Amino acid sequence: MKIALAQINPTIGDFDENSRKIIDAARDAAAKGAELTIFSEMCVMGYPARDLLEKPAFLAAQDHAIGNIRRELKSIPVLIGYVRRRSGEGKALHNSCALIENGEITAFGDKCLLPTYDVFDEERYFEAAKGPVLAQFKGRRLGLTICEDAWNDKDYWSARKYADDPVSNLVERGAEYIVNLSASPFSLGKQAAKEVMLASLARKHRRPLLYVNQVGGNDDLLFDGRSLAFDGDGNLLARGPAFEEGVTIVDLAARRQGADVSGTLSEEEEVHRGLVMGTRDYARKCGFKSAVLGLSGGIDSALVGAIAAEAFGPRNVTGVALPSRFNSPESLGDAKELAERLGINFHVVAIENLFGAYKEALAPVFAGKAEDVTEENLQARIRGVVLMAISNKFGHLLLTTGNKSELATGYCTLYGDMCGGLAVISDLYKTMVYRVSKYLNARSSNPHKAPIPVSSIDKAPTAELRFNQKDQDTLPPYDMLDGILKASVEDYCSAEEIVAMGYDKEVVRKVLRMVDFNEYKRRQAAPGLKLTSKAFGTGRRMPIVQRFRDTTV
């Protein structure tokens, strides 16, 4: 049986465009001999639609789109992800898939296991299915599962989130093929683990397994595609493209597929491709064609500039240096060099006069008060206002350049450097910012064409909000800081456990206090592209007003 795995990049709620992609991909696959084309979870509306699911008019628009798909595809069979209304007690919807043949829905299956953790809110909207559905397709029995349904094998997981295993249930009932429609958000290291897990599932049940994942960026979530087909021995037969749309046709009868499935991506490569895709999709789906960002001469804005140049094309990106008396000439030089290397537009807007004008305006109110962090924040906010003015005047999307280490510790200014529509690298620790920057430079065979100035990488990081300021005056060294942050934010380790890893007790206490104290800043942060298992944003829901302090050390 020849099957097509069609990973499309849907825009939430753009039913016309999403339907068009589904129809085109199915026709293309059928023309190439596919008997069935499988799409991703909720492909008609795009995942995650969130509270749009509560609008009856939104659901009606989906049903209308499905009607069009059925009519247009005629005899071409597809398996699509959609949302199905239900009645009775409980939630009003199922997260479902439908087999469409000859314009009719000949089978549908509802999702059994509903993830409700991190970025997932599925219990908010959906009723869980009582059990998975076995569908008949041209004399074969397909076991229909949706995303999480395949993630609860008792032999694979030491701790299980749910009592039931829909895959075992389907195999026991005679499924010949396991099919899984997913919208599985990217995070670093997840694809390798996923491939091991799905291979073990196919092998254990001795059934071919077909997995189709969404691709593209929707708000903070990145979907990396890389759909997969395994034979009943757990051999990987085919893998869809990473971070790109694509239709992958797999012949389940053939012992070997033409496709090369040996390649894996390095972490730096995954981050780079994910950020370019996420930035491009956020802008494109919002209608932005150009971007602006502040260039400090430092590594963070250099990396965001390089990502933006790829995502928008260099001529559609504007970098702005905003020097004050505290910025060294070298910093301005590095900013200018970056712009030249990237081929982006470049402006210099000095903020010294503005800084003076604020101090003068505030002098009567501030009489008798010494300068303090207020004046540092003031500079950052002046820059934010200038950048937003340029964004407003030209319709550029302002990109925020803060990293995860800064956002975690509050080493950033609300309404200052935190201004922007998208926080491109807010889920990259500073140490990863360095790794990815060096990776981008190393890709260039000619060092003169490397995107990021060497001195932006080599110099000591500084916010330059007062004379001779260095990040490490306030923060622990970044390798130490990032280790503590990962343990605390991603793995929920206690202070005691983090100290047991070898970190200094006082440093751990200080870092955890900074993280707790700065929740209010993160609540007002721009959406950021999620790369790790726990990003600040929709998947981390901490109270602002709370007094718990980890006192285990």
Place this chain on the structure above:
Amino acid sequence: MKIALAQINPTIGDFDENSRKIIDAARDAAAKGAELTIFSEMCVMGYPARDLLEKPAFLAAQDHAIGNIRRELKSIPVLIGYVRRRSGEGKALHNSCALIENGEITAFGDKCLLPTYDVFDEERYFEAAKGPVLAQFKGRRLGLTICEDAWNDKDYWSARKYADDPVSNLVERGAEYIVNLSASPFSLGKQAAKEVMLASLARKHRRPLLYVNQVGGNDDLLFDGRSLAFDGDGNLLARGPAFEEGVTIVDLAARRQGADVSGTLSEEEEVHRGLVMGTRDYARKCGFKSAVLGLSGGIDSALVGAIAAEAFGPRNVTGVALPSRFNSPESLGDAKELAERLGINFHVVAIENLFGAYKEALAPVFAGKAEDVTEENLQARIRGVVLMAISNKFGHLLLTTGNKSELATGYCTLYGDMCGGLAVISDLYKTMVYRVSKYLNARSSNPHKAPIPVSSIDKAPTAELRFNQKDQDTLPPYDMLDGILKASVEDYCSAEEIVAMGYDKEVVRKVLRMVDFNEYKRRQAAPGLKLTSKAFGTGRRMPIVQRFRDTTV
């Protein structure tokens, strides 16, 4: 049997303070003859603790606090809400209550129905109980329920969210009393509906019903207390105080209680008391003792100023007028008059020079471009920067003054008038801002002492960001706008349904487009105090990047 309903105001994660409140209230109630003191849901940690629940150290701190409560209370019995760890498949926690007698937990009951909608995320953390628990207390059988457990009676609700009804289950098994521990967030009109519903439940089952609700503000959520006791005929025996802590003792044997339970609050009164409590709690629990806000002379900042003066005390509030060339002398006069009426501190910081300095700094970048909304936003952002500088320098909490009508339509400037730590009136439509302002003035027997200047109420609303600007140049009249917004945002009506209510088709289309388009601003808004059934904030989770447009008209 004499029972105490103890509604305390916990701070999330302040285990020492929360335990102290529990111990003090129980001792006080016991001294007054109560046989048992009942507290609210999750009273030891405070509700909602959100993702703090995922930190093992946080749960360990709760258990430690419960140990202290058990030891200190000795023979005084209490029924408290807490979080109970569990093992096996599924979620790691139960949302529970524990009966503590003589220092031991003699019974515990887990929550059966887990709300996972609007602001609630309980399926994210908790496993539902298999069924409710009947506890023995001094020879009586208490039916233990937690909040949502009491909200699924099949005779009361035309549509039920869950299949089970824990209350009926308990009565069938012999419960003599129904007990309900709640943390039920305030919204307008909810208390009256709740009293009718709980009375019907007591009457139907012919069982006394005791309901204890949390009080106080935690982030965006307001809890109004107003604990309730009903006899088995559904008569209201006692009601705890509104928006205040209190221990209410009820004698279930007595036919009549001394307390007057006839009083209900008007909507304006509820809004006023809720906002003062919420503002005070947000600041106090964060450690702020003073506040600052911009005073435009308009009604929104006047109302927020009046709330702040009550919440912080007038001498701890600073109002700042920030006039530009576009502000009329009357506006400045109204701002000054407000400050005088309230007795708050008052500064004037003119922004004209700053506006000029930005235009000069941006002139090379903006060459050849006409003035547009950029320059309007610029003024709002200059004001935001000045107010944040004052907030930083003096440690004042900056209060944002935008209302729900503005936030819905995006008639506000990100990083401008949206700057602030708390959005006091962001869940009040403009029409409600007027109603509450008039209510506050009407409360003053002496019109000269009324807090809000009459001209702030009477004049046409204006942002004063260009000459002769009026809100109604951009927005429909507020009574029309607010009606459309309520139907769309709170009730998810389609455009077609809203037009059928009598609103103009073009106006409806325009308003819905504005709401859809401005999700990105709201994502970066300050947390706001929730007053309606659907506030912008944690309970409304819309994608930013989405292209669904309601085309039903």
